[in-house]
Amino acid sequence: MTDPTTAETPTETIRDLSKARDVIVCENVSKWYGDFQALDRVSATIKEQEVVVVLGPSGSGKSTWIRCINRLEQHQEGRIVVDDVELTNDLRNIEKVRSEVGMVFQQFNLFPHLTILDNVTLAPIWVRKKPRPEAESQAMALLERVGIPEQAQKYPGQLSGGQQQRVAIARALAMEPRIMLFDEPTSALDPEMIKEVLDVMKTLAESGMTMMVVTHEMGFAKEVADRLIFMEGGQIVEQNSTEEFFSNPTEERTKLFLSQIL
Amino acid sequence: MTGLDSSNVSSTTAGGQPPAATPVSKIAPPVTPKLSIWEWVKENLFSSPFNCGLTVVTTVILLAIFRGLLAFIFNPVRQWNGVATNLRLMMTRAYPEEQYVRIWVCVAVILILTSLSMAIWHAGSALSVSEVGRKLLTTGTILVLFALLAPFSTAATMLWLLVALVVLGFAEFLRRSSRGLEGQTISTLTLLVLTLSGLVASLWVIPYGHHSYIPKRDPRVLAEPGTVALSTKLPWTLMLVIAVVAYFTGRALRDRLPANATRITLIVLWLLAPPALLYLVLRDPAFDMNHVATTDLPIFAAYAIGGTALLSWLTRPSTGELGRIVSAIILLAGFCSFLTPMRMIVRIDMLALAIFALAAPTFSGGPRAQKRYVASWIGLLGVMSWLITAINTPSTVSVPGGFFIGGMSITLMVAVFTLVISFPLGIALALARTSSMPIFRLLATWFIEFVRGIPLITILIFFSIMVPLFLPRGMHLGEVAAVIIGYVLFSSAYLAENVRGGLQSITRGQQEAADAVGMTSAQKTLFIVLPQALRVSIPPLVGHCIGVFKETSLLAIIGVFDILYIGRIVIPGQTEFMGSTKENVLFVSLIYWIFAYQMSKASQRLEQRTGLGER
Numbered sequence: 001m002t003d004p005t006t007a008e009t010p011t012e013t014i015r016d017l018s019k020a021r022d023v024i025v026c027e028n029v030s031k032w033y034g035d036f037q038a039l040d041r042v043s044a045t046i047k048e049q050e051v052v053v054v055l056g057p058s059g060s061g062k063s064t065w066i067r068c069i070n071r072l073e074q075h076q077e078g079r080i081v082v083d084d085v086e087l088t089n090d091l092r093n094i095e096k097v098r099s100e101v102g103m104v105f106q107q108f109n110l111f112p113h114l115t116i117l118d119n120v121t122l123a124p125i126w127v128r129k130k131p132r133p134e135a136e137s138q139a140m141a142l143l144e145r146v147g148i149p150e151q152a153q154k155y156p157g158q159l160s161g162g163q164q165q166r167v168a169i170a171r172a173l174a175m176e177p178r179i180m181l182f183d184e185p186t187s188a189l190d191p192e193m194i195k196e197v198l199d200v201m202k203t204l205a206e207s208g209m210t211m212m213v214v215t216h217e218m219g220f221a222k223e224v225a226d227r228l229i230f231m232e233g234g235q236i237v238e239q240n241s242t243e244e245f246f247s248n249p250t251e252e253r254t255k256l257f258l259s260q261i262l
Numbered sequence: 263m264t265g266l267d268s269s270n271v272s273s274t275t276a277g278g279q280p281p282a283a284t285p286v287s288k289i290a291p292p293v294t295p296k297l298s299i300w301e302w303v304k305e306n307l308f309s310s311p312f313n314c315g316l317t318v319v320t321t322v323i324l325l326a327i328f329r330g331l332l333a334f335i336f337n338p339v340r341q342w343n344g345v346a347t348n349l350r351l352m353m354t355r356a357y358p359e360e361q362y363v364r365i366w367v368c369v370a371v372i373l374i375l376t377s378l379s380m381a382i383w384h385a386g387s388a389l390s391v392s393e394v395g396r397k398l399l400t401t402g403t404i405l406v407l408f409a410l411l412a413p414f415s416t417a418a419t420m421l422w423l424l425v426a427l428v429v430l431g432f433a434e435f436l437r438r439s440s441r442g443l444e445g446q447t448i449s450t451l452t453l454l455v456l457t458l459s460g461l462v463a464s465l466w467v468i469p470y471g472h473h474s475y476i477p478k479r480d481p482r483v484l485a486e487p488g489t490v491a492l493s494t495k496l497p498w499t500l501m502l503v504i505a506v507v508a509y510f511t512g513r514a515l516r517d518r519l520p521a522n523a524t525r526i527t528l529i530v531l532w533l534l535a536p537p538a539l540l541y542l543v544l545r546d547p548a549f550d551m552n553h554v555a556t557t558d559l560p561i562f563a564a565y566a567i568g569g570t571a572l573l574s575w576l577t578r579p580s581t582g583e584l585g586r587i588v589s590a591i592i593l594l595a596g597f598c599s600f601l602t603p604m605r606m607i608v609r610i611d612m613l614a615l616a617i618f619a620l621a622a623p624t625f626s627g628g629p630r631a632q633k634r635y636v637a638s639w640i641g642l643l644g645v646m647s648w649l650i651t652a653i654n655t656p657s658t659v660s661v662p663g664g665f666f667i668g669g670m671s672i673t674l675m676v677a678v679f680t681l682v683i684s685f686p687l688g689i690a691l692a693l694a695r696t697s698s699m700p701i702f703r704l705l706a707t708w709f710i711e712f713v714r715g716i717p718l719i720t721i722l723i724f725f726s727i728m729v730p731l732f733l734p735r736g737m738h739l740g741e742v743a744a745v746i747i748g749y750v751l752f753s754s755a756y757l758a759e760n761v762r763g764g765l766q767s768i769t770r771g772q773q774e775a776a777d778a779v780g781m782t783s784a785q786k787t788l789f790i791v792l793p794q795a796l797r798v799s800i801p802p803l804v805g806h807c808i809g810v811f812k813e814t815s816l817l818a819i820i821g822v823f824d825i826l827y828i829g830r831i832v833i834p835g836q837t838e839f840m841g842s843t844k845e846n847v848l849f850v851s852l853i854y855w856i857f858a859y860q861m862s863k864a865s866q867r868l869e870q871r872t873g874l875g876e877r
Contacts, residue, residue, distance in 0.1 A: 072774050099780035109775035113793050113872075122789060123779035131628055168775075175779055 162193025355668025381512025688757025
C-alpha cells in the first residue's frame with residue numbers, strides 16, 4: 001500500500017501542531033450570491049495533520065466556505081492558498097488542488113451507474129493514470145478500511161446510506177489526498193448510521209489526515225477536533241482549541257449557540 | 263388475520279413440519295388467492311354495469327375489425343402471389359442473379375454476429391412449461407376466432423377448427439401436466455429455433471410463389487418452374503445451421519475468453535459490418551492495384567508512422583500544454599486543407615488525426631494505455647483508408663438504373679447509416695448546446711432550431727438535387743450518399759434534443775463529485791454525465807430510432823427504390839399483378855412492424871438490463 005496516510009501514524013491524543021506547516025490559508029475571503037453576501041472576509045489557517053470542525057447555524061456560510069477550498073464555488077475577493085498553490089481561474093492550479101484535496105458530500109454523490117469498486121477506482125485510473133490491477137487492489141484495501149469490502153460488486157442504490165457515505169470516503173481516499181473536506185457528512189443519515197461514518201472519520205483523523213469538517217455532531221467535535229471554528233452570517237465569530245471553545249467561549253453569540261445545542 | 267392463517271396452513275401442509283422448527287419470528291407473506299378464469303373475467307371485465315357495457319362494445323368492435331381484416335386477406339380476389347413471387351425484388355431489387363451469393367454472405371455475417379452477441383450477452387430467458395401452455399392457449403383461442411370469422415368454405419372452417427382444437431388440447435395438457443414439474447423450463451431461444459426450423463422446413467414443402475424474379479427477360483416475370491422456395495430453400499437452411507453453430511461457438515467461447523474484451527470486439531465488429539458488407543461485399547470494388555500501391559498505401563503509411571510518433575509523444579503524461587497547441591494547429595491545418603486542391607483522403611485523415619491528438623491527454627497513461635491508443639489510431643486509419651479507396655473504385659456489380667441495392671436492403675442501409683452517424687453527432691450537439699462556451703451553445707442552438715423547423719422531405723430534396731450542384735469541381739457525391747448526409751443532419755438535431763433531456767436529469771452533485779476527484783471536463787462528460795444521461799434517454803432514443811427506420815420510406819419521393827416504393831408502384835405495374843397495391847402495402851407494413859416491434863422489445867430489455875428506474 002502506497003497510502004501516505006497510513007505511513008505516518010501519530011496516535012497520541014494531544015498533538016503539538018505549532019511547528020506544523022500551513023496547508024490551507026484563507027485571507028479575507030468574500031463571496032456574494034447576487035446581493036447576498038455568503039462569505040464576509042473569512043480568514044483562517046489550517047495546519048498539517050490538524051482536524052478543524054466548522055460549526056454554525058444554517059445559512060452561516062460553512063458549506064460555501066469549504067466548497068471554495070476546492071473551487072466548487074468561486075470566491076470573489078481575498079486569497080485561498082492550498083498546499084502552496086493559490087486558487088485562481090487557472091485550470092491547472094484548480095486540477096492540482098483538487099487532486100490533493102478529497103471531498104465528502106452530504107448527499108454522498110456516488111456514481112449510480114458504476115459498481116462500488118468502479119466508483120473508487122475511476123479517478124485513480126483516469127486522473128492518477130494508475131494501472132487497473134493496482135488501482136483495484138488499493139480500492140479493495142480502502143473498502144476494507146471503511147469496513148465494506150463485501151459490497152465491492154454492488155451498485156450504490158443497493159447500499160444503505162451509511163455504507164454509501166463510507167464508500168464516498170473510500171473514493172476520496174483513493175486519490176491519496178493530503179487534505180480531506182467533509183461537508184455535513186452525516187446530515188442525510190439515520191441516527192443509527194451516523195456512528196459507523198463517524199467511526200471511519202475518527203480513525204482517519206487518528207492516522208494524521210488533515211481534515212476540515214462541517215458538522216452538527218457535537219460529540220464528534222469534542223472528541224476528535226483540534227480546533228473549532230464558529231461561523232455566522234458569513235463571518236467567523238470565534239475560533240479556538242476544542243477545550244477552550246466548549247469550556248470558555250468568549251463571544252456572546254457562541255455562548256448562546258452552545259447553550260441551545262448542548 | 264387471514265394472511266396469518268393461510269401462512270400457517272401452508273407451512274404445515276407443505277413442509278409437514280411443526281411450526282416450531284422454523285424460526286418463529288419469520289411469518290411467510292400472505293398467499294394471494296389464485297383466481298380461476300371465470301373469477302378473473304368477472305372481476306376485471308364485468309365488475310360494474312359500465313364495465314360490462316365497455317367490455318361488450320370493445321369486444322364487438324375488435325371482432326368486427328378482425329373479421330374485416332380476415333375478409334380482406336382471404337378474399338379470392340387478392341393476388342398474394344404478387345408478394346410471394348416478388349420477394350426477391352422487395353428485398354434486394356435487381357441485384358444480379360449470378361452475384362447473388364454476395365447477398366447470402368451478408369445475411370450469414372449478420373446472423374453470425376447476432377448469434378454470437380446473443381450467446382455472449384446471455385440473451386433469451388427460460389419459460390416454464392405452464393407459461394408455454396398459457397401462451398398456446400391464447401394462440402388456440404385466436405385460431406378458433408380465426409376459423410369462425412374468416413370467409414372460408416365449411417370444409418376449410420372445419421379443418422381450421424380442428425387445428426385450433428388440437429392446439430387448445432395440447433395447451434391444456436401442458437398446463438395440467440406442469441403441476442408436478444415446477445422446475446421444468448424451456449429456453450425462449452429453443453422455441454425461436456424450433457419456429458424458424460419450421461419455417462425453413464416449409465420452404466422444402468410449399469412452393470411459395472410460382473417463380474422467381476428473372477431480369478433481362480420480357481416480361482420479367484415468367485411462369486417457369488423456378489419458384490421462390492426453390493432458389494432460397496438451400497441458402498436459408500444453411501443460414502439456420504450457421505446461426506445455430508455460431509450461437510454454440512459463442513457459448514463455448516463465452517466462458518473461456520475475458521468478458522469485456524470479447525464484448526468490445528463484438529461491438530467493433532458490429533460497427534464495421536455495415537460499411538464492410540455494403541462497400542466490400544455487395545459492391546465489390548475492382549481495385550486498381552497499381553493505384554493502390556502508388557497512392558493509397560503511401561498515404562496510409564505516412565499517416566500511420568507520423569501518427570504513431572505524434573500520438574506516442576502526446577500520450578506521455580509529461581507533454582502537457584505544448585501537446586494541446588500542436589493538436590490545435592493540426593486541426594486548423596485540416597480545415598485549411600480544404601482551401602487548396604488535394605486528395606480528399608489526405609484531408610479526412612488529417613482531421614481524424616487532429617481529433618485523436620486532441621483527445622490524447624484524456625486517454626494518456628502507462629505504456630499499455632499508450633500502446634492501445636496508438637493501435638486504435640492505426641486500426642481506424644486502416645479501416646478508413648480501405649473504405650474510402652473501396653468507395654472511390656468502380657464496382658464490378660452492374661445493376662440497371664440507380665443504386666446497386668434496393669428494396670428492404672436500402673431501407674435497412676439508410677436507417678443503419680443514418681443512426682450510426684447521427685448518434686455521435688447528436689450527442690455532440692447536445693453537449694454543445696449545454697456547454698458553457700457561448701459559441702458552441704449558439705451554433706448548436708441555431709443548427710437544431712433551424713433543422714427542426716424544416717420538413718424532412720425538403721431536406722432530402724435539397725440534398726439530392728441541390729447539393730451535388732454546389733460541390734466543388736472534381737468532387738462527386740452519389741445521390742444516396744447525399745440523401746444520407748441530409749437525413750443524418752435531420753436525425754441528429756432531434757437526437758440532440760432527446761439527449762439534452764437526459765443531460766438535464768444529471769444532478770449537480772454528480773458533476774461536483776467528479777470535479778472533486780480532479781477529473782477533467784472531458785473525463786467527467788465521458789464517464790459520469792453521458793452514461794447516465796443516455797440511460798435516462800433510452801425510451802425517447804428508441805422512439806427516435808423507430809421513427810428514422812420508418813421514415814426512410816420518404817426516400818421514394820426522390821426516386822430511391824425502397825421496399826414501400828416497390829410494393830406500391832413497381833409490383834402493381836407488372837402485367838401479371840396489375841393493381842395488387844393493397845396486398846403489397848399490407849405485406850410491407852407487416853415487415854416494417856416486425857422490425858419496429860423488435861426494436862421496441864430490444865429497448866425494453868436494454869432498460870431492464872441497465873436497471874432504469876431501479877438504481
